[in-house]
Amino acid sequence: MPKRVGLISVLFLCSFLSVSPKRVNAQALVPHTVQLDGAKLEQQGLVLAQEAAQLAQFRQFDLAMPRARLATQLAPNSDKVWFLLGGLYLQSKELDKAISSLQKAQSLNAKNPETYFALGSAYFQQQKYQSAINQYKLGLKINPKDPEGLFDLGNAYYMLGKLPQAISEYKKSIGYKEDFWPAVNNIGLILYEQGDIKNAINQWQQAITKANKIKQPAAEPQLALAVALYNRGSKADRQRGLAMGEAALRIDERYANLEFLKENLWGTRLLSDTKKFLELPSIQAALNGQPLSQPAGQ
Template structure:
């Protein structure tokens, strides 16, 4: 799971955006004399509004504010970072990369911008470029669990599986509650035919977070194939009720499920009990 590509799943506005309070944007009377500081304050106020709207996925409202903010405060890397993050969440990758590169040109030492550039390239399937950005981000911000996880995902997609596992293990060692890292080790184990090891990874993931639908479904699929069918069906029903997106094979593929697991998941998801759970 790329979270999961910050995939996954990418959260730019809540934890990463921090600006001093500024006045809200408003129509300026023509007679008012503006200076650079006033303009920047207007931009920061708009950026705050855009950040708040972005938290609620209201990109149609957030993006125009962020774009205007970048014009009013063109030398502020956080404003460009916000704009790039909003474009990234809206899946406009070219615009995201352009804004993030602008932020990087203003402040090359901002690791969050570098990680975001990695995410944008990852989602465009430019995995080598993504890995390079993640490596640079980790140089600036070492021992970052999510950065290590993201680098592991890039290595995963490049077929560098031992290196991917090493990054996932580093990520999990730094944050023992970050179950996506060991979940993805399970995905690799399963594709390599080591089903027992995959099951152990997913069991650990579920023990960390009972509401984690992905490892719960993966565990159900694996156990069903081992003949533990009643237990597996109960777990599968619970997983799709938690999050129905995991009943979509395309979504599973986006979360790095391999061909072996996808094939087994397809058969499992077609079972009458699982279909009934999806209809409830």
């Protein structure tokens, strides 16, 4: 059934759709309603959603958001449109709105695992880790081989202190995606907190190798490895650690921020050691743009 809308909305939609409203043959404006083609409106909503998605790819969220919101009005029965809006809210850290939109998408299509994973991410950011786990598991029932979903589930277990379960999920994700270095990196984070420095170093070396293999320089395992090597104490390890740390921070200076590291699940032991490392004169010099002391090794 065609939807009925008020005059102001009709004029807006007509101009938006490049359709001219019919003239009223009278000297005064007579209130009236106009029936619009629901199928055409829905199609326009999907077009708007595509535009919003393209804008989001370029991180133009301020332009993407109003298009996505309007798209949900024009195509309210499209789970993809609601999923897009939820994703934009998630990117903008409007978590309650993200959850509401994603739940709407879920009610329209309960078979899309990405909706469950996105909901899990929203709950994770709200520090509702058990709720996040529940959503990740539901998504993995649909797509049990999703490496990112397994990784996210591992992170939620990690935050609840369920470390064996976290490592198990990380290993599963690597099994399905061999070059998935973030999972290798996070196993290193856990091992370091447990005092297993040798195997933590091994994990970070593997993570760096995997990242380089796919031409994706990774600052995180490189900095973690630098800190671990420096703290191991030998002169050669210290020199190598300094050079590697300088190089890591030139890749991504955000890793010089302890709060950022904490958000990336760095534990108490590694944060304490990293704080001391970042205060070293050569590391401070690197952050201030001075030349590297020597090439970083692997």
